[in-house]
Amino acid sequence: MVSFLIFLGIFLFMECVTWFTHKYVMHGFMWYFHSDHHQPKYAHTFERNDIFFVIFAIPSIVLFYFGAEQGMNYLFFIGLGITAYGFCYFMIHDVLIHQRFKWFKNSKNKYLIGLRKAHKVHHKHLGKHHGECFGMLFVPFKYYKI
Template sequence: MLYILITILTFLAMEGVTWLTHKFVMHGFLWYLHEDHHQPKYQGIFEKNDAFFVIFAIPSIALFYFGINPELNFLFFIGLGILCYGVAYFLIHDVLIHQRFKWFKNTKNKYLVGLRKAHKIHHKHLGKEHGECFGMLYVPWKYFSM
Protein backbone atom coordinates (compact mmCIF):
# COMPACT_ATOMS: atom_id res chain seq x y z
CA MET A 1 0.00 0.00 0.00
CA LEU A 2 2.86 2.38 0.83
CA TYR A 3 4.41 1.82 -2.60
CA ILE A 4 1.12 2.64 -4.35
CA LEU A 5 0.91 5.86 -2.31
CA ILE A 6 4.51 6.76 -3.22
CA THR A 7 3.71 6.22 -6.92
CA ILE A 8 0.56 8.38 -6.76
CA LEU A 9 2.24 11.17 -4.75
CA THR A 10 5.17 11.20 -7.17
CA PHE A 11 2.78 11.43 -10.12
CA LEU A 12 0.99 14.40 -8.49
CA ALA A 13 4.27 16.09 -7.53
CA MET A 14 5.42 15.88 -11.15
CA GLU A 15 2.87 18.53 -12.09
CA GLY A 16 4.79 21.01 -9.94
CA VAL A 17 8.11 19.80 -11.33
CA THR A 18 6.70 20.19 -14.85
CA TRP A 19 5.47 23.72 -14.18
CA LEU A 20 8.81 24.82 -12.69
CA THR A 21 10.87 23.10 -15.39
CA HIS A 22 8.71 24.46 -18.19
CA LYS A 23 8.81 28.03 -16.87
CA PHE A 24 12.43 28.29 -15.72
CA VAL A 25 14.33 25.74 -17.83
CA MET A 26 12.43 25.34 -21.10
CA HIS A 27 11.57 29.04 -21.24
CA GLY A 28 14.94 29.86 -19.68
CA PHE A 29 18.42 28.55 -20.36
CA LEU A 30 17.26 25.62 -22.55
CA TRP A 31 15.00 27.76 -24.73
CA TYR A 32 17.07 26.77 -27.78
CA LEU A 33 15.66 23.23 -27.40
CA HIS A 34 12.09 24.38 -26.75
CA GLU A 35 11.85 27.27 -29.24
CA ASP A 36 10.86 25.21 -32.28
CA HIS A 37 7.89 23.89 -30.32
CA HIS A 38 6.48 27.43 -30.20
CA GLN A 39 6.78 28.04 -33.93
CA PRO A 40 3.61 27.73 -35.99
CA LYS A 41 3.17 24.59 -38.09
CA TYR A 42 6.50 22.94 -37.44
CA GLN A 43 6.98 20.58 -40.41
CA GLY A 44 9.38 17.94 -39.10
CA ILE A 45 8.56 14.58 -37.56
CA PHE A 46 10.62 15.46 -34.51
CA GLU A 47 11.33 18.78 -32.83
CA LYS A 48 14.39 19.71 -30.82
CA ASN A 49 11.87 19.98 -27.99
CA ASP A 50 11.48 16.18 -28.10
CA ALA A 51 14.90 15.94 -26.44
CA PHE A 52 13.11 16.73 -23.18
CA PHE A 53 11.48 13.28 -23.28
CA VAL A 54 14.97 11.76 -23.07
CA ILE A 55 16.17 14.28 -20.48
CA PHE A 56 13.17 13.59 -18.22
CA ALA A 57 13.40 9.81 -18.71
CA ILE A 58 16.93 9.65 -17.27
CA PRO A 59 15.90 10.19 -13.61
CA SER A 60 13.11 7.64 -13.96
CA ILE A 61 15.46 5.04 -15.46
CA ALA A 62 18.05 5.69 -12.74
CA LEU A 63 15.39 5.34 -10.04
CA PHE A 64 14.24 2.03 -11.54
CA TYR A 65 17.81 0.78 -11.48
CA PHE A 66 18.55 1.85 -7.91
CA GLY A 67 15.05 0.78 -6.89
CA ILE A 68 15.77 -2.87 -7.64
CA ASN A 69 19.42 -3.03 -6.53
CA PRO A 70 20.12 -4.76 -4.25
CA GLU A 71 16.38 -5.38 -3.73
CA LEU A 72 13.07 -3.72 -4.52
CA ASN A 73 12.68 -0.43 -2.62
CA PHE A 74 10.80 2.89 -2.66
CA LEU A 75 13.05 4.41 -5.37
CA PHE A 76 11.52 2.04 -7.92
CA PHE A 77 8.06 3.44 -7.17
CA ILE A 78 9.23 7.04 -7.42
CA GLY A 79 10.56 6.11 -10.87
CA LEU A 80 7.21 4.48 -11.65
CA GLY A 81 5.35 7.68 -10.70
CA ILE A 82 7.62 9.69 -13.01
CA LEU A 83 7.07 7.17 -15.81
CA CYS A 84 3.28 7.30 -15.36
CA TYR A 85 3.40 11.09 -15.52
CA GLY A 86 5.52 10.88 -18.68
CA VAL A 87 2.96 8.61 -20.32
CA ALA A 88 0.15 10.98 -19.29
CA TYR A 89 2.17 13.93 -20.59
CA PHE A 90 2.66 12.22 -23.96
CA LEU A 91 -1.03 11.37 -24.26
CA ILE A 92 -2.22 14.84 -23.23
CA HIS A 93 0.43 17.04 -24.83
CA ASP A 94 1.45 15.26 -28.01
CA VAL A 95 -1.69 13.27 -28.78
CA LEU A 96 -4.61 15.36 -27.48
CA ILE A 97 -3.30 18.92 -27.69
CA HIS A 98 -0.88 18.97 -30.62
CA GLN A 99 -2.52 16.11 -32.54
CA ARG A 100 0.80 14.52 -33.50
CA PHE A 101 -1.26 11.33 -33.53
CA LYS A 102 -4.95 11.56 -34.44
CA TRP A 103 -6.31 9.43 -31.59
CA PHE A 104 -8.54 11.88 -29.67
CA LYS A 105 -9.38 14.28 -32.45
CA ASN A 106 -13.02 15.09 -31.65
CA THR A 107 -13.26 14.96 -27.88
CA LYS A 108 -16.07 16.91 -26.23
CA ASN A 109 -14.89 16.23 -22.67
CA LYS A 110 -14.92 19.59 -20.83
CA TYR A 111 -11.69 18.89 -18.96
CA LEU A 112 -9.80 17.91 -22.11
CA VAL A 113 -11.22 20.89 -24.04
CA GLY A 114 -10.07 23.14 -21.15
CA LEU A 115 -6.58 21.66 -21.37
CA ARG A 116 -6.48 22.44 -25.08
CA LYS A 117 -7.62 26.04 -24.52
CA ALA A 118 -5.02 26.65 -21.82
CA HIS A 119 -2.26 25.26 -23.99
CA LYS A 120 -3.39 27.40 -26.92
CA ILE A 121 -3.00 30.45 -24.67
CA HIS A 122 0.49 29.24 -23.76
CA HIS A 123 1.42 28.97 -27.44
CA LYS A 124 0.07 32.36 -28.46
CA HIS A 125 3.44 33.68 -27.26
CA LEU A 126 6.06 32.73 -29.85
CA GLY A 127 8.93 33.94 -27.67
CA LYS A 128 10.10 32.73 -24.29
CA GLU A 129 8.76 35.76 -22.42
CA HIS A 130 5.22 36.51 -21.24
CA GLY A 131 4.16 32.88 -21.07
CA GLU A 132 1.33 31.46 -19.00
CA CYS A 133 -0.15 28.01 -18.29
CA PHE A 134 3.14 26.15 -17.84
CA GLY A 135 1.64 23.02 -16.27
CA MET A 136 -0.03 20.14 -17.99
CA LEU A 137 -2.78 18.53 -15.93
CA TYR A 138 -3.75 21.43 -13.68
CA VAL A 139 -5.53 24.14 -15.61
CA PRO A 140 -6.99 27.32 -14.09
CA TRP A 141 -10.78 27.27 -13.90
CA LYS A 142 -11.21 30.16 -16.36
CA TYR A 143 -10.23 27.89 -19.27
CA PHE A 144 -13.13 25.57 -18.58
CA SER A 145 -15.65 28.38 -18.60
CA MET A 146 -14.40 30.11 -21.79
Protein backbone atom coordinates in the same frame (compact mmCIF):
# COMPACT_ATOMS: atom_id res chain seq x y z
CA MET B 1 -0.08 0.76 0.47
CA VAL B 2 3.04 2.82 1.13
CA SER B 3 4.30 2.00 -2.36
CA PHE B 4 1.07 3.29 -3.89
CA LEU B 5 1.25 6.50 -1.83
CA ILE B 6 4.84 7.07 -2.96
CA PHE B 7 3.77 6.50 -6.57
CA LEU B 8 0.75 8.83 -6.27
CA GLY B 9 2.68 11.53 -4.40
CA ILE B 10 5.44 11.57 -7.01
CA PHE B 11 2.90 11.58 -9.85
CA LEU B 12 1.21 14.67 -8.36
CA PHE B 13 4.54 16.30 -7.50
CA MET B 14 5.62 15.94 -11.14
CA GLU B 15 3.00 18.54 -12.12
CA CYS B 16 4.89 21.03 -9.92
CA VAL B 17 8.21 19.93 -11.41
CA THR B 18 6.74 20.28 -14.91
CA TRP B 19 5.37 23.76 -14.22
CA PHE B 20 8.70 24.94 -12.77
CA THR B 21 10.77 23.31 -15.52
CA HIS B 22 8.52 24.65 -18.26
CA LYS B 23 8.51 28.20 -16.92
CA TYR B 24 12.12 28.59 -15.76
CA VAL B 25 14.13 26.03 -17.74
CA MET B 26 12.33 25.58 -21.07
CA HIS B 27 11.42 29.27 -21.23
CA GLY B 28 14.76 30.12 -19.64
CA PHE B 29 18.27 28.89 -20.28
CA MET B 30 17.12 25.92 -22.43
CA TRP B 31 14.91 28.03 -24.71
CA TYR B 32 17.02 26.92 -27.69
CA PHE B 33 15.55 23.43 -27.36
CA HIS B 34 11.99 24.55 -26.62
CA SER B 35 11.72 27.44 -29.11
CA ASP B 36 10.85 25.32 -32.15
CA HIS B 37 7.83 24.04 -30.23
CA HIS B 38 6.41 27.59 -30.21
CA GLN B 39 6.91 28.19 -33.91
CA PRO B 40 4.61 27.29 -36.78
CA LYS B 41 4.97 23.62 -37.59
CA TYR B 42 7.23 22.33 -40.29
CA ALA B 43 7.43 18.91 -41.89
CA HIS B 44 9.69 17.18 -39.36
CA THR B 45 8.69 14.25 -37.23
CA PHE B 46 10.73 15.42 -34.26
CA GLU B 47 11.38 18.79 -32.65
CA ARG B 48 14.40 19.89 -30.62
CA ASN B 49 11.87 20.15 -27.79
CA ASP B 50 11.61 16.35 -27.75
CA ILE B 51 14.95 16.26 -25.91
CA PHE B 52 12.97 16.96 -22.74
CA PHE B 53 11.38 13.51 -22.97
CA VAL B 54 14.87 12.05 -22.80
CA ILE B 55 15.91 14.37 -19.97
CA PHE B 56 12.89 13.33 -17.88
CA ALA B 57 13.30 9.64 -18.78
CA ILE B 58 16.86 9.40 -17.44
CA PRO B 59 15.95 9.75 -13.73
CA SER B 60 13.12 7.24 -14.20
CA ILE B 61 15.44 4.67 -15.74
CA VAL B 62 18.04 5.14 -13.01
CA LEU B 63 15.41 4.91 -10.27
CA PHE B 64 13.88 1.78 -11.83
CA TYR B 65 17.30 0.15 -12.03
CA PHE B 66 18.40 0.85 -8.47
CA GLY B 67 14.92 0.30 -7.03
CA ALA B 68 14.59 -3.11 -8.69
CA GLU B 69 18.16 -4.05 -7.81
CA GLN B 70 17.42 -3.39 -4.14
CA GLY B 71 14.24 -5.48 -4.06
CA MET B 72 11.58 -3.16 -5.48
CA ASN B 73 12.12 -0.49 -2.83
CA TYR B 74 10.80 3.08 -2.77
CA LEU B 75 13.16 4.16 -5.59
CA PHE B 76 11.30 1.89 -7.99
CA PHE B 77 7.96 3.50 -7.12
CA ILE B 78 9.41 7.00 -7.46
CA GLY B 79 10.55 6.02 -10.96
CA LEU B 80 7.11 4.56 -11.64
CA GLY B 81 5.42 7.83 -10.61
CA ILE B 82 7.69 9.84 -12.91
CA THR B 83 7.08 7.42 -15.77
CA ALA B 84 3.29 7.43 -15.30
CA TYR B 85 3.28 11.23 -15.32
CA GLY B 86 5.43 11.19 -18.46
CA PHE B 87 2.96 8.86 -20.15
CA CYS B 88 0.03 11.14 -19.22
CA TYR B 89 2.01 14.16 -20.39
CA PHE B 90 2.64 12.47 -23.73
CA MET B 91 -1.01 11.51 -24.14
CA ILE B 92 -2.26 15.00 -23.24
CA HIS B 93 0.42 17.15 -24.85
CA ASP B 94 1.46 15.28 -27.97
CA VAL B 95 -1.67 13.27 -28.73
CA LEU B 96 -4.61 15.37 -27.53
CA ILE B 97 -3.32 18.94 -27.78
CA HIS B 98 -0.84 18.97 -30.65
CA GLN B 99 -2.36 16.03 -32.54
CA ARG B 100 1.04 14.52 -33.38
CA PHE B 101 -0.96 11.32 -33.45
CA LYS B 102 -4.58 11.56 -34.59
CA TRP B 103 -6.15 9.44 -31.86
CA PHE B 104 -8.50 11.75 -29.92
CA LYS B 105 -9.56 14.42 -32.37
CA ASN B 106 -13.14 15.04 -31.29
CA SER B 107 -13.25 14.85 -27.50
CA LYS B 108 -16.24 16.46 -25.81
CA ASN B 109 -14.83 16.00 -22.31
CA LYS B 110 -14.81 19.38 -20.48
CA TYR B 111 -11.55 18.61 -18.68
CA LEU B 112 -9.72 17.72 -21.91
CA ILE B 113 -11.19 20.73 -23.73
CA GLY B 114 -10.00 22.94 -20.85
CA LEU B 115 -6.49 21.54 -21.12
CA ARG B 116 -6.46 22.29 -24.86
CA LYS B 117 -7.71 25.85 -24.31
CA ALA B 118 -5.07 26.57 -21.68
CA HIS B 119 -2.31 25.22 -23.88
CA LYS B 120 -3.50 27.31 -26.82
CA VAL B 121 -3.28 30.37 -24.58
CA HIS B 122 0.27 29.31 -23.72
CA HIS B 123 1.17 29.00 -27.39
CA LYS B 124 -0.23 32.37 -28.42
CA HIS B 125 3.12 33.70 -27.18
CA LEU B 126 5.69 32.72 -29.79
CA GLY B 127 8.63 34.05 -27.81
CA LYS B 128 10.43 33.15 -24.64
CA HIS B 129 8.74 35.76 -22.44
CA HIS B 130 5.19 36.66 -21.38
CA GLY B 131 3.94 33.09 -21.27
CA GLU B 132 1.14 31.72 -19.13
CA CYS B 133 -0.38 28.31 -18.32
CA PHE B 134 2.84 26.38 -17.80
CA GLY B 135 1.19 23.36 -16.19
CA MET B 136 -0.10 20.34 -18.02
CA LEU B 137 -2.65 18.32 -16.05
CA PHE B 138 -3.91 21.08 -13.75
CA VAL B 139 -4.80 24.41 -15.34
CA PRO B 140 -6.91 27.34 -14.03
CA PHE B 141 -10.63 26.58 -13.77
CA LYS B 142 -11.54 29.41 -16.17
CA TYR B 143 -10.47 27.18 -19.08
CA TYR B 144 -13.05 24.55 -18.23
CA LYS B 145 -15.97 26.89 -18.90
CA ILE B 146 -17.62 26.37 -22.25
